[in-house]
Amino acid sequence: MNTFKELYFPSGESRDLNKRLRDEHENFLAENPNWVPNELRLLPKVIARAFNKMCPKTPFMVPFGWIDGTTWADLKEQERILSLPEDQRVLDAEAHKNAIRGRCFRIPRPYEVKSEQAAFKAVQDYALVDRRVFNVETFDHKVPEELLDALNACWSRLAEPGEWWTGKERVAILEEVRKNCSNNAPTVSTPLETLSKKPSPIISPLTSEIARMVTSNAAEIDEKWAKEAISLIGEGKYSELVSLVVNIVPIDIFCLLLGRPVVSLPVPKGGKPGGKIPEGLSDGGAFVRWKTENWVGPNVARALSFVPKDNEIRMKLVGSMYAGSEQFISMVWDENEPLDRAQVEIIAARTSSINECFY
Amino acid sequence: MLLRASSKATEKDVSLVCAIGEPATTDIAHGDLLLKFTEAANYDSSEFKNLAAEVISCMGEGAFVKASSVVAIFNGLVRSADAIGIPLDDVTMSNTVQEREDLGLNKYQGFNNSLECDN
Numbered sequence: 001m002n003t004f005k006e007l008y009f010p011s012g013e014s015r016d017l018n019k020r021l022r023d024e025h026e027n028f029l030a031e032n033p034n035w036v037p038n039e040l041r042l043l044p045k046v047i048a049r050a051f052n053k054m055c056p057k058t059p060f061m062v063p064f065g066w067i068d069g070t071t072w073a074d075l076k077e078q079e080r081i082l083s084l085p086e087d088q089r090v091l092d093a094e095a096h097k098n099a100i101r102g103r104c105f106r107i108p109r110p111y112e113v114k115s116e117q118a119a120f121k122a123v124q125d126y127a128l129v130d131r132r133v134f135n136v137e138t139f140d141h142k143v144p145e146e147l148l149d150a151l152n153a154c155w156s157r158l159a160e161p162g163e164w165w166t167g168k169e170r171v172a173i174l175e176e177v178r179k180n181c182s183n184n185a186p187t188v189s190t191p192l193e194t195l196s197k198k199p200s201p202i203i204s205p206l207t208s209e210i211a212r213m214v215t216s217n218a219a220e221i222d223e224k225w226a227k228e229a230i231s232l233i234g235e236g237k238y239s240e241l242v243s244l245v246v247n248i249v250p251i252d253i254f255c256l257l258l259g260r261p262v263v264s265l266p267v268p269k270g271g272k273p274g275g276k277i278p279e280g281l282s283d284g285g286a287f288v289r290w291k292t293e294n295w296v297g298p299n300v301a302r303a304l305s306f307v308p309k310d311n312e313i314r315m316k317l318v319g320s321m322y323a324g325s326e327q328f329i330s331m332v333w334d335e336n337e338p339l340d341r342a343q344v345e346i347i348a349a350r351t352s353s354i355n356e357c358f359y
Numbered sequence: 360m361l362l363r364a365s366s367k368a369t370e371k372d373v374s375l376v377c378a379i380g381e382p383a384t385t386d387i388a389h390g391d392l393l394l395k396f397t398e399a400a401n402y403d404s405s406e407f408k409n410l411a412a413e414v415i416s417c418m419g420e421g422a423f424v425k426a427s428s429v430v431a432i433f434n435g436l437v438r439s440a441d442a443i444g445i446p447l448d449d450v451t452m453s454n455t456v457q458e459r460e461d462l463g464l465n466k467y468q469g470f471n472n473s474l475e476c477d478n
Contacts, residue, residue, distance in 0.1 A: 141424050218441035222468055226444055242442045246435040254431035257400055257407075258424070286472070287444035300436060303443040314435070321432035331361075331368035338421030339429075342371055342387045345361045347429045349378035350397040357437035358447070358467035 010102020017099040025063055025073035026056045032267050035072060037065035038133055041264045062103070069100035072267070075131065133266075139258055150313075150320040151254075154247050157313045159266035162243075163276055164236035164307070167268030172202035173211050173244050174265050180215040181252065189213065189220075192228050206232060207241065214245045219356040226287040235288050236277065236306060243310035250317060278308050298328075322348070363458070379462050389418055393426060400430045447473040 010018065029035060033049045040048070048064070055061045065071040074096075081092045130137065134151040158174060161167045180187075195206040203211075210229050213221060230238045252262045281289040284302075291305040301318075304311035322344065327333060333341045363373070371386035377394055385391070396414050399407040414423045439445070446452075452473055459465050 141420055143424055147424075147428065214438060214442045218438040219468055221441050221444070222471065223444060226442070239443070242439060245442070246439040249438060250431040250435035253400075253434050254428055257411075257427035257431060259411075285444075285446045287442075290443075299445045299448050300440055303439045303445050314439070318432055318436065321428035322436075331364050338419060338425040340369065340388070341361075342369055342373065343389070343393055343422075344425070344429050346373070346377065346385065346387055346390055346393055347397045347426055348361070348433050350380070350394055351401055351430050351433040352437055353379045354398070354401045355434065355437040356467050357440055358465075358470045358473065 011098065013095060014099040014102040017095060018103060021071070021073040021077060021099070022063075022066075024076070025066075025071045028072045029055070029063065032072075035064075035267060036264070037068075037070040038131075038138075038263070039068075039070065040064055042261060067100075067104050069096075069103075070131070074100070078131070133263055139260060141258055143258070144320070147320040150316045151251055154251060154313045154317055155263065155266060157310065158244065158248065160269045161271040161273050162240045162307065162310060163274045164234070164240045165244075165273055167270065169203055169207075170240075170244055171265050171268045173207065173241055174248050176203065176208050176211040177215045177245050177248055178252070178262070178265070180212045181249065183216075187212065187216065189217065192225070192232055197232065207237075210238070211241060211245065214242055215249065223287060230287065236275070239288050239304055239306035240310060243304050243307050243314060246304075247310065247314055247317065250321065254321070278305060281305060389414075392417060396426055397430055400427065401434075441468070444472040 029052045033052045034045045035052065036043050036048045051064065055063050063071055065074065077096055081089055081096060084092060132148070132152045133155050134143075134148050136143065136148070159167050159171055162170055165173065190209050192206060192209060195204070195209055197204045197206050210233065213225070213229075226238075233241075255262045278291075280291055280293040282292045284290050284292045284295075286299075286303065288306050291302045295302055301315060302311075304314060331341055339347075373385045373387060373390070377385055377390070380398070387393070392410070392413060395406075396410045398404070399410050411423055411427075414426060447455075459470075
């Protein structure tokens, strides 16, 4: 920021960048009308949708997050900038920062109107602001950094295309999981063979029922039911569906126990499922094939070896929320740990028993 | 089994029936409070807020966050075990015959997934 003019008016470069980002964001909103920045996640969807639809047609109205630089297009731009080489990153971050500053008339405080100083600090330092979905600001309690990392890695993965489901299908399954989590009324299982396999509109009633069973009645799953489900949708889709359930359920429960709302589901990412069956899998006594070659470790760690990427994310969550591999084999933990091993195990044992889990 | 092993390792006396919700005293520090906390967290009980406050005041904020994260992740682990039909690890299966019998764990559906190992 060098001249008086530049303090108050955006440069041509900033205007061009804002035009591109605004166009990108409006195109995105046309496909995702419920989108809101993370800070507004509690806003009712109906209001968000109405606002997002009205915005491009109404003069002087700007999208949610436009003034703060937290629109979807800004976050994508930030991702792009962070992937650039160091020199270019600094230049592009500066250009983006200036563009955000130029989106409305901002009055600098007198002591801030100095070059090389922190005018519009909140905006200038945008690159330093932790904009991850889960960060220290989003919890009222101090959550360890390792756990925040695991939560963010998982959240980002959920919306990606998997090996067997597209991003859209994965998010639709997650919606189904949430619907079942919030529904406390007892439900009756529907025979799988009676359910349609046709998408309605994104996932089929058959997939919804399998998601419901894994979410709400997992303790009742027997070999007959599981084999039928697998024969109808395939081993890969079944494993990936289970991975989605077992990754989102702990995150949502953790958020609720810490007294904050669950995060809005992520926007699905484009792309096709890979459809690749990992090598080294064979029948090992579970309902699906899993890693058997040179396997050392508890069976639960290889449960989802059919979908290794999702399993890796799951084990990262397990490592940060329960115990990492080194901690797992040690029965006496470091004194600096907030709970000792026996305290953690009493919680684990009681939770497993409440869920009627034999394992 | 890990509850038994970890309490043995620190020479604490724990009656395993506490895991199935039966009243039992344990030598584990704040064991009773943690059990009540776990039940309230899993059953979404109205008592949860008070118990959370009690955990924080007795054991600190870190303990509350860790306890919450253990409840949360085990709600995922149990679903992966049951939905994938994981058999109990061989060593655990052979070392827990009496405990499983005493605690009535063999009546859970998941026991059938481990029958091959038991025979």
